[in-house]
Amino acid sequence: xxxxxxxxKLVNQNLIDFLSTTNGRLVxxxxxxxxxxxxxxxxxxxxxxxxxxxxxxxxxxxSKLIDALGLxxxxxxxxxxLSEIMRLSKVSVLKSESPTPT
Amino acid sequence: xxxxxxxxKLVNQNLIDFLSTTNGRLVxxxxxxxxxxxxxxxxxxxxxxxxxxxxxxxxxxxSKLIDALGLxxxxxxxxxxLSEIMRLSKVSVLKSESPTPT
Numbered sequence: 001x002x003x004x005x006x007x008x009k010l011v012n013q014n015l016i017d018f019l020s021t022t023n024g025r026l027v028x029x030x031x032x033x034x035x036x037x038x039x040x041x042x043x044x045x046x047x048x049x050x051x052x053x054x055x056x057x058x059x060x061x062x063s064k065l066i067d068a069l070g071l072x073x074x075x076x077x078x079x080x081x082l083s084e085i086m087r088l089s090k091v092s093v094l095k096s097e098s099p100t101p102t
Numbered sequence: 103x104x105x106x107x108x109x110x111k112l113v114n115q116n117l118i119d120f121l122s123t124t125n126g127r128l129v130x131x132x133x134x135x136x137x138x139x140x141x142x143x144x145x146x147x148x149x150x151x152x153x154x155x156x157x158x159x160x161x162x163x164x165s166k167l168i169d170a171l172g173l174x175x176x177x178x179x180x181x182x183x184l185s186e187i188m189r190l191s192k193v194s195v196l197k198s199e200s201p202t203p204t
Contacts, residue, residue, distance in 0.1 A: 018140070038153075042152050043145060043148045046147070086125060090185050098129075
């Protein structure tokens with residue numbers, strides 16, 4: 001009856017909905033690839049449980065992401081995949097926050 | 103002389119180099135916007151110190167990112183900015199990991 005689910009606070013419906021879409025899973029996997037790429041192990045240790053990895057969905061690793069995104073020939077091994085996505089995006093950087101001319 | 107810097111283990115040169123570029127900072131800011139968008143507060147609590155936010159660089163918030171990326175008119179408030187970047191990217195999702203037809 002009045003069984004209060006204390007865990008419900010941890011249910012992140014927005015994220016669950018997002019991860020229910022193919023693109024959402026890809027974006028989340030790209031975020032995770034970024035964290036992995038830079039060895040942000042402490043962040044990953046929190047990111048995985050907080051996003052319910054393995055429970056709600058499984059992240060794709062870099063090689064599978066490259067495959068899924070058709071990036072094979074373009075991929076720069078020295079960059080996280082999100083940099084490639086940005087490069088391939090029509091988005092242009094309009095303003096540089098720090099001009100830093102040398 | 104033999105002053106071993108125990109902190110040196112925490113220096114993430116790859117990330118520092120990445121964040122020294124405008125595009126790197128943008129990508130990192132987009133990753134952070136994703137974490138913020140989904141209220142991944144525990145992850146953020148680790149992400150910020152691990153990436154040296156404020157120390158090495160400051161993340162741009164969503165509104166400033168939208169501005170910087172020229173996304174103003176395109177932005178879907180129900181999605182993290184990375185979804186917009188993906189949508190605007192030439193990258194096409196070649197394979198769906200789970201066809202899930204309804």
